[in-house]
Amino acid sequence: MTSMTSRDSAQKPRLLESRRVLTLILLAAFAWSLLNLDWTEGFIHSGGISAMGEFASALFSLDLSADTLSAAVSASWTTVAYAVAGLTLALFIGIPLGAIGSGVLTKSPWVRATGAGGSRFSLAFFRSIHELVWAWLFVAAIGLSPMAAVLALAIPYGGILGRIYAELLQDVPEAPLQSLRSTGASEWRVFWYGRLPMALPDMLSYTFYRLECGIRSAAIMSFVGLGGLGHEVRIALDDLAYQQVWTYLLFLIGLVVIVDIWSTMVRRRLSE
Amino acid sequence: MALLRTREIEHLYSTASCAVVLSEVSKQYGQKEAIAPLSLTINPGERVAFLGPSGGGKTTLLRILSGQLESSTGTVLLCDRDLAKMPTGREVSQLVGMIHQQFDLVPNLSALQNVLAGQLGEWSLLKSLVSLVWPLNRCIGLSALARVGVEGIAYQRAGSLSGGEQQRVAIARLLVQNPQVILADEPVSSLDPARAGEVLQLLVSIADEAGKTLVASMHSVELAREHFSRLIGLRNGAVIFDLPSHEVTEDMLHDLYDLKGLRAEA
Numbered sequence: 001m002t003s004m005t006s007r008d009s010a011q012k013p014r015l016l017e018s019r020r021v022l023t024l025i026l027l028a029a030f031a032w033s034l035l036n037l038d039w040t041e042g043f044i045h046s047g048g049i050s051a052m053g054e055f056a057s058a059l060f061s062l063d064l065s066a067d068t069l070s071a072a073v074s075a076s077w078t079t080v081a082y083a084v085a086g087l088t089l090a091l092f093i094g095i096p097l098g099a100i101g102s103g104v105l106t107k108s109p110w111v112r113a114t115g116a117g118g119s120r121f122s123l124a125f126f127r128s129i130h131e132l133v134w135a136w137l138f139v140a141a142i143g144l145s146p147m148a149a150v151l152a153l154a155i156p157y158g159g160i161l162g163r164i165y166a167e168l169l170q171d172v173p174e175a176p177l178q179s180l181r182s183t184g185a186s187e188w189r190v191f192w193y194g195r196l197p198m199a200l201p202d203m204l205s206y207t208f209y210r211l212e213c214g215i216r217s218a219a220i221m222s223f224v225g226l227g228g229l230g231h232e233v234r235i236a237l238d239d240l241a242y243q244q245v246w247t248y249l250l251f252l253i254g255l256v257v258i259v260d261i262w263s264t265m266v267r268r269r270l271s272e
Numbered sequence: 273m274a275l276l277r278t279r280e281i282e283h284l285y286s287t288a289s290c291a292v293v294l295s296e297v298s299k300q301y302g303q304k305e306a307i308a309p310l311s312l313t314i315n316p317g318e319r320v321a322f323l324g325p326s327g328g329g330k331t332t333l334l335r336i337l338s339g340q341l342e343s344s345t346g347t348v349l350l351c352d353r354d355l356a357k358m359p360t361g362r363e364v365s366q367l368v369g370m371i372h373q374q375f376d377l378v379p380n381l382s383a384l385q386n387v388l389a390g391q392l393g394e395w396s397l398l399k400s401l402v403s404l405v406w407p408l409n410r411c412i413g414l415s416a417l418a419r420v421g422v423e424g425i426a427y428q429r430a431g432s433l434s435g436g437e438q439q440r441v442a443i444a445r446l447l448v449q450n451p452q453v454i455l456a457d458e459p460v461s462s463l464d465p466a467r468a469g470e471v472l473q474l475l476v477s478i479a480d481e482a483g484k485t486l487v488a489s490m491h492s493v494e495l496a497r498e499h500f501s502r503l504i505g506l507r508n509g510a511v512i513f514d515l516p517s518h519e520v521t522e523d524m525l526h527d528l529y530d531l532k533g534l535r536a537e538a
Binding site for chain 2: 175176178179180181182183184185186188189192193194197198200201270
């Protein structure tokens with residue numbers, strides 16, 4: 001124990017200092033980017049301000065006609081269906097790869113290194129490509145089918161979930177695990193009886209957050225022509241029908257708020 | 273079912289006796305000697321408490337006895353078997369079990385599931401998975417909770433229990449694990465004095481009725497004197513005294529905790 005603390009304290013100042021250097025570099029990059037902006041022309045083109053005004057005032061004259069509302073409801077349903085299906089599939093990627101990637105299932109260093117390395121690499125690959133790019137690829141490969149949207153969402157989201165799950169599983173308190181091990185339990189049993197139950201509330205709350213993001217992504221995804229709220233928003237924007245745009249956007253906000261309320265309820269029940 | 277139930281409950285109170293023999297056991301961390309070579313024998317069914325200042329080696333010694341930490345030199349015999357030569361954690365867990373100051377329960381599982389986890393080493397993976405959803409061998413878990421006086425909280429989350437209840441649940445888990453030797457690392461230091469006395473009394477009576485050997489590190493000298501038959505003073509990793517409780521004098525305790533000559537702790 002003592003030797004470890006002394007080593008830690010020797011390393012800490014250096015880590016802190018290098019962090020400060022990194023902060024300085026980032027601040028300098030930001031300042032440099034400000035200097036390179038062209039301030040004389042202004043951010044917004046001449047007609048921009050009046051378009052913004054029109055768009056803002058449309059919020060107070062929402063299009064609540066039966067046609068628009070029914071289009072909004074059915075588009076919301078499509079969007080939610082894409083998000084839920086995509087996220088469900090993402091769980092099948094994220095849970096196993098996250099568990100293997102956390103490297104906690106085995107003590108054997110060889111198995112651990114290959115398993116964790118392999119799954120972390122695939123997770124990184126999945127999530128480094130944006131869902132819009134995946135959508136474009138899948139639309140090219142299998143056409144404009146809901147399957148394309150679901151797969152396009154599931155793959156990067158699986159990569160993100162897996163990475164976060166791996167970290168949450170690693171970061172649980174060690175002492176209860178140690179006392180499970182002292183009952184003779186193998187790492188697999190320690191995983192099921194200690195790690196997973198302790199990491200589960202955080203895993204769930206992160207998954208709910210991802211569902212919110214998934215709804216947003218699913219809406220955007222329909223810009224490539226896959227139907228849903230984004231699709232309706234784009235058509236309305238093309239028609240300059242700002243009243244309709246707002247109706248669809250409010251439905252999108254409503255969906256996100258509902259997911260938020262739902263996740264709060266689930267988390268409260270878990271921590272009772 | 274009735275037969276099974278009696279057999280399961282008997283398992284909790286199976287008597288056993290097991291000696292702990294340390295010969296020339298030492299522990300070094302780099303240059304620092306946490307435990308100077310020491311030899312001692314703890315007889316079957318004996319109740320022994322380690323006393324001494326923080327950093328004196330109490331916890332290190334208990335961790336060596338539990339097999340969590342390997343000694344640098346020397347051998348530890350548990351029930352005539354060499355601890356270092358036991359092949360699996362499962363076999364060690366049948367001989368020795370430990371409870372800690374911080375209880376170390378899994379907060380999100382129910383008290384009952386925590387108690388049943390005492391058998392994890394013996395269960396198949398399938399059985400432990402089923403039990404996670406639908407606790408199996410409930411009888412043994414519930415009777416262990418009843419023995420420690422908290423059967424009413426079996427289905428509450430361990431994290432929502434008070435400190436005293438959590439420590440009782442940890443003792444119930446140890447009952448279900450059923451080791452021959454019980455180690456307790458400052459088992460009541462985080463409880464208030466009234467709770468501390470009760471829990472310690474419980475631990476001692478459980479060890480007594482099953483004839484188990486009980487070895488604890490103790491923060492409070494008064495509680496140690498009251499509940500343990502033999503006190504061992506550890507200071508700078510060496511044994512200062514090793515006597516029956518009633519023979520330990522105030523002078524000895526004063527010397528044990530005296531600040532002068534204590535090695536500075538990092």
